[in-house]
Amino acid sequence: MILTPIPASEVGPISRRSVALFGDAVGDHNPVHFDPEFARRAGLPDTVVHGPLTVALVVDRLVEEFGAERLLNIDVRLRGPVFPGDRLTVEPRAFGEADRGVAVYRANGDEVATAIVILAGDPDQ
Amino acid sequence: MNVETSPGVNHDLKGQVLVDTEVVVDPDRLEMLSAAIGSATGKVTATLVALFGPTLAGQDSVIGPLGLDLRRTLQGGQSYEWHRPFRAGERVGVTIDVEDIVEKQSLDLITVRAVFRGSEGELIQRQRSVFVQMREATEPSTEATG
Numbered sequence: 001m002i003l004t005p006i007p008a009s010e011v012g013p014i015s016r017r018s019v020a021l022f023g024d025a026v027g028d029h030n031p032v033h034f035d036p037e038f039a040r041r042a043g044l045p046d047t048v049v050h051g052p053l054t055v056a057l058v059v060d061r062l063v064e065e066f067g068a069e070r071l072l073n074i075d076v077r078l079r080g081p082v083f084p085g086d087r088l089t090v091e092p093r094a095f096g097e098a099d100r101g102v103a104v105y106r107a108n109g110d111e112v113a114t115a116i117v118i119l120a121g122d123p124d125q
Numbered sequence: 126m127n128v129e130t131s132p133g134v135n136h137d138l139k140g141q142v143l144v145d146t147e148v149v150v151d152p153d154r155l156e157m158l159s160a161a162i163g164s165a166t167g168k169v170t171a172t173l174v175a176l177f178g179p180t181l182a183g184q185d186s187v188i189g190p191l192g193l194d195l196r197r198t199l200q201g202g203q204s205y206e207w208h209r210p211f212r213a214g215e216r217v218g219v220t221i222d223v224e225d226i227v228e229k230q231s232l233d234l235i236t237v238r239a240v241f242r243g244s245e246g247e248l249i250q251r252q253r254s255v256f257v258q259m260r261e262a263t264e265p266s267t268e269a270t271g
Contacts, residue, residue: 055205
């Protein structure tokens with residue numbers, strides 16, 4: 001089975017303004033994304049980027065590479081926090097023989113997300 | 126970490142529909158989303174991720190009834206199944222239900238599903254959001270991120 005390769009790419013840095021815009025756009029005003037003191041009380045060193053914003057930024061890399069019309073499905077597992085100012089690296093990853101997608105890393109090497117991606121034109125699609 | 130205890134996740138909502146309504150895809154919000162993405166393809170990408178099921182009808186539509194405590198809840202997963210992009214200004218139907226609630230050690234894993242349909246009833250998108258809530262006052266899991 002030959003799946004369309006996904007090239008490596010970079011995202012960010014993710015600004016606090018982007019986080020604020022995203023929160024307003026989707027109506028997610030959880031203070032863990034905006035209030036550093038709330039985040040610290042929750043045991044985090046700083047506010048965290050919305051998980052769906054991280055996902056949207058990964059989707060955007062795929063849109064740029066393949067076009068929106070080829071995107072059928074993405075299934076993302078969020079594995080670690082992303083913080084304002086982070087620059088992310090998106091790298092291709094195989095998930096067994098049948099699935100492929102990407103892994104997302106912070107600059108310090110922390111893996112923050114993995115995603116299985118299905119594109120139109122792949123085998124069985 | 127000093128976190129107050131509060132009532133846990135409402136397991137009775139498993140399988141229940143929490144939201145069944147119509148919403149308009151707001152062009153201004155699409156613009157904000159595009160700006161948040163901040164790339165040349167942001168306008169296109171925004172039409173794929175324009176609506177986020179758990180908050181589109183307000184924080185009290187899903188988060189509140191489920192009993193999620195935002196001090197100890199983070200998002201652990203998000204999936205999209207696309208059938209077509211959202212269109213600026215269109216009215217879409219949305220049904221949001223609690224697909225699953227699973228107890229796992231000291232965590233509750235809650236899967237919220239949102240299904241969006243166009244004016245002719247055609248499927249636009251399915252999405253799933255997985256939330257992870259600590260059942261007791263413990264450090265946040267590295268499995269969950271926000």
